[in-house]
Amino acid sequence: MPRSFLSYIAQRAVQCVLVILIGITITFFIPRLSPTDPVETAVNQAVMVGQFSHPDAVREMKEALIRLYGLDGTLLQQYVRFWKGLLAGDLGPSLSSFPKPVMTLIRGSLPWTAGLLLTTAVISWTLGNLLGSLAGYYKNQRWASIVGIIAMALHPIPYYIMAFVLVVLLAYVVPIFPIGGAIDIGLKPAFSIVYLSSLLRHAILPSLSLLLVGVGGWFLGMRTLVTNVIAEDYVTYAKYAGVRDRVIMYQYVMRNALLPQITGLAMQLGLIFNGALITEYVFSYPGLGYLAYNAIFAGDYSLIMGVAVFSIVGVSIAVLLIDLAYPLFDPRVKYQ
């Protein structure tokens, strides 16, 4: 393996670790600067349950909660404690669902988010880029114009509206799909047709809503890129040289236009760990988005950190991998 390659990898890996360190540090401090306080939230909830609480009782409860949540000590002491825990793989207990470990909560939601968003991200990227390439390359064809118009019409529709239109049309007016949820009530996980069919049926509307909006974006981006690439000299030369249209399209045009889209895909895959809040809300679908949303409102520092750590690490590693993989897509890119 060439020395320059190893040096490049080492340099990028160090950069990646630094980005993760800085990102996590910023995420540690920002929620603590926000006025939302997990102890206040917990006390307010407890007071709402009962009658009027004497000020001394409220103070006593607050002090007990601060100790319990591990929020005593200076910010620096808390920061050191956090890193010790993180390096041992422990993100601590959630403050809004105390004392449930943050990792347990994330572990429960992550598979749903990953399953939905990974699949839809990859499918919409593939479909969008494929259709975008074809529409850009065969831009004078009638079908290309029609697909272009559909994509342009779909893409600007606010996601919330798109999701609702699908629910109204396909779960209420023509009730083909369930109105919400991830699985039929009472169905236990099993590798059976009944379970898998229920899983699929519930995933279709959320997936479709993400796909319709996602495909449009990739399509429009790719079509523009391809339109630019086909004007390049080497494409014109290939045409005159009698290279087959299909080869020009896939080997010359699409491959060259794809690079920015690959970066986009990497970023999107990394951001999967943030979840898809609106999808989860509209379709009552489990995932990380709702978990993070509630954590922010409850001032649950630990859970915010947990979701953020996954997101920061996910994006950083995805970008690192893409950087390393670039030469595979474009031989002109060198490790330097």
Place this chain on the structure above:
Amino acid sequence: MSWKRRLILFVVVMLFASMLGSYAWAAEPGATLDVAPGVPRHETLILENPEGRIADPGRFNRWAQGGGNSTGLQQLALDTLWYIDPDAGIDDPWNNSLAEAPPIYNEDYTQMTVKLRKGIYWSDGVEFTADDVIFTVETLMANPAMSFGAQFQLNVDRVYKTDDYTVVFDLKQPNSRFHAIFTVRWSACFIMPKHIWEKVDDPVAFDFNDPLVSLGPYVLKDYDPNGYWYLWERREDWHRTSLGMQYGMPQPKYALYIAPGPADKRVMAQANHDLDVIHDLTPEGMISLVNRNPLSKGWFDGFPWAHPDPTLPAVMLNNEKYPLNLPEVRWALTLAIDIVNVSMASYNGAATLSAIHVPPTGGYLEWYFDPMESWLQSFSIDVDGEPFYPYDDTVAFRVAETVRKQLGDQVPTDPEQLKKALGYGWWKYAPEVAEKLLLKNGFTRDRRGNWLLPNGEQWKISILCHGPTVPTMTRAATMIAEQWTKFGIETKAEPTDLLWTRLDYGDYDVCLAWCIETWGGHPDLFWFLESWHSDYYRPSGEQVVNKNPMRFKNEELDRIIEEIKGRDFDDPACVDLGIEYLKICVKEMPIIPLMAYNVFAVCDWYYWEGFPTADNPYTNPVANWANTKFMFPMIRPTGRK
């Protein structure tokens, strides 16, 4: 065929199979729907859990953080000594639940004795006794981070039993309302099963899930590990619970609490008869639903539909801040509000208005509103030496008239019905009188007509309000801001997610929120009024206990609170003292009362009938209240399948 093609074919076949399956299921005539395997739809009551998705669904420790409470847990599985229904109750608003009788206090209220019902059993067959009550109190006292722990520490000197069915609390100081800790309004301190919790090392960490032993008539059958639904099944021995013992068998064999998502989806779900009890909707959602499903019924049979909760949203004024510390300025702001427009903007007219400082709900119409009516008619404020009579008892009719243009015959015409549904009256819209009051206090107008403070600075007001989670309140705040701006005060509505924290610390001038909450079914006002005593006054910057965030102090009111505290909970003289409190508030106007917190709880009478309504007000239909357990023995199946 390649494996890829086989995989694609498999997915496609599965999709079609599931689609066809749904069609076939829906289309098969006479088919019985199941909400879950082996759980027939017609035997199940489906209710909305307004908490949404529960982040930690397997946690049922109601005495500590985490988990949900409107999942059926506090409605169907937990129980405590007493309940006060916010409406009329099945036979009386006061219900002796686990207790056999009301609390027995000694003469100076330093001791409370509780007689417990005999023959109540936990769902695992262990008898409920005094030991459970004592254990609950002692466990919470030892853990002040748990709900009620610090309160017990402060109040309870000793708790002990004289026999298995008699518990005695020796209190550290006189407290005639100590029983309120064990009395459900919407929740309270529930009782723990000693035989389960005594084996637990850390009560805060304990999930109370393995097993969740129930004291109510249902047991947990299943729940969604993702936190969207909870399925409960009626106990075989339901007659050994306080509810079954008193009112017979709860009718639904199963109860399913679900988080159905946004309001539009709730409308769709009930229109499809997939959601029997909606917790709350927007006014527009309500109109849309009753137009789609004639079997969807609110509290009132027709406009305004909503159930008035015993909570009073109000324009909170920080009485510490100049010029809001001046009663005449507070009155000027009141008279610069056109309540008809506020009612239209916030609730589409479906608000139950209140001119006085208690919510117009439950028994309060009879206890407080009727007796106050003649006093309000004759009440006047001095405006430049002339009396001005601000009370307007025609608002309900004016609101009805406005709404009738939109909803036609759906709006009732009977004056008595309108008063009950839309409120007895409110304060006149009199900006010219408000102007005189401000001028009298040294305010002036600039060239553009905007009000200047006596020191020459422009008067600006920001009205804190809830964000989109409570849209009715946000809309009310926006309308009031518009009206005050029109009057010449530069006002804006400021939605915030930190509303309660800012109220607690006095970090506001004006806010649209609530601090007056009553029992509804009992006239005692001590529930919220205790913290209005000047002993509990905390200046802005310090955290106030959340029932006096307006920082109001009044010596006469202190006397009233002390007198109420010294009297028995059921002493009729407390109502007279309550009326004195109301008169002080009208004169001083520490906050501007607006309306009851109306909740569009909608019940679908398709599978079940006999839900509570204004005509049959045996309990509150709002699904997150623990009192909704009383609905279960009262509803009946319609026979539809």
